[in-house]
Amino acid sequence: MAKKQYDLLFKLLLIGDSGVGKTCILYRFSDDAFNTTFISTIGIDFKIKTIELKGKKIKLQIWDTAGQERFHTITTSYYRGAMGIMLVYDITNGKSFDNIAKWLRNIDEHASEDVVKMLLGNKCDMSDRRVVSKERGERIAIDHQIRFLETSAKSNINIDKAFYDLAEAILDRMPTTSTSDNVRIRPVDQDSQPSGSRCC
Template sequence: MVFYFHQQIIQDNHLLFKLLLIGDSGVGKTCVLFRFSDDTFNTTFISTIGIDFKIKTVELQGKKIKLQIWDTAGQERFHTITTSYYRGANGILLVYDITQPKTFDNISKWLRNINEHASEDVERMLIGNKCDMEDKRLISEERGRKVAEENGIKFFETSAKENINIEIAFNSLAEDILNKQRPVEDNERKGGVVPGLGDGQAGSGGPGSCCKM
């Protein structure tokens, strides 16, 4: 299956960043996505089957950036589908549920998957979701922050229901990607190549790229 994105993306926006939401089933990835993309919350979402995505445009550092956000199924039986998408990602949000210790324990597995299948320079972020459910919390914020620090990645606790830290998490990840690309952009102005447009690198995530499954 191949997804082709309209040429208008190239005409209207300088950059297109591909982001992945990964983590165990039931941690709230779809709710996080819909809160960020549509500012809605629905507790009746059916568990994602395979892959789905949303697109939202943000403005950072004076640039319009299209965020193409892929919501991946956390079930183990879909593992081989989701891994095919790591390679093209500019950023990955790894989500666990602060009320479900198993989802936190599996972070190490997801980090190994990222290391095995994503590009070396992919930006990563750890998300402890459902922080509104303080009365059912089983994973402390300190434990989540420690894992993030040990792996050199940013950390946020979020709540899709109460809209806590959702926008700041996505924008922070996008800004880190943008900052990483700026040296390449500067080189392009001097006669180099625009990232993702003719540089010959698979999975650059640049405008006009296509995603394959």
């Protein structure tokens, strides 16, 4: 038998209202692709990507959940066993931001207590249509003691960083097997594009 291709397996979950860009974020990270014609996720979908972090090969199993209310009974079962959860809202859609409180309650009800959470304000390339300020996103993240980033799947801003930061936070919480492997391996920073198209 071939030996295992990875050292650790992390189950991650993307949650948030329908249309905020969860599927686009997932496809940008897993396939480096962006498609404007995605149809709404029906139920659940997932992708796998293996990354290297601190000298370990980590297999990320990333579940993309449907945002529509009618699928919530299906998707809540996927919270179990999730090690990291990304809550996504759309900076051009105030309701998707207001609903973050509801999604946080869902996590409290259905996910394990030690799950690592991250808040993503997506579509930050559309600054002309912004209705949710970065400060509001930062405030809710501070209140709930979770990480926060603004992202754009379309312009590939902070997508890799979000997944690597979440994976690193999960890894940091794990009991260390050896003190010698404190090597930090970071992805090539694609986010700092030479064109200077920074987020915000």
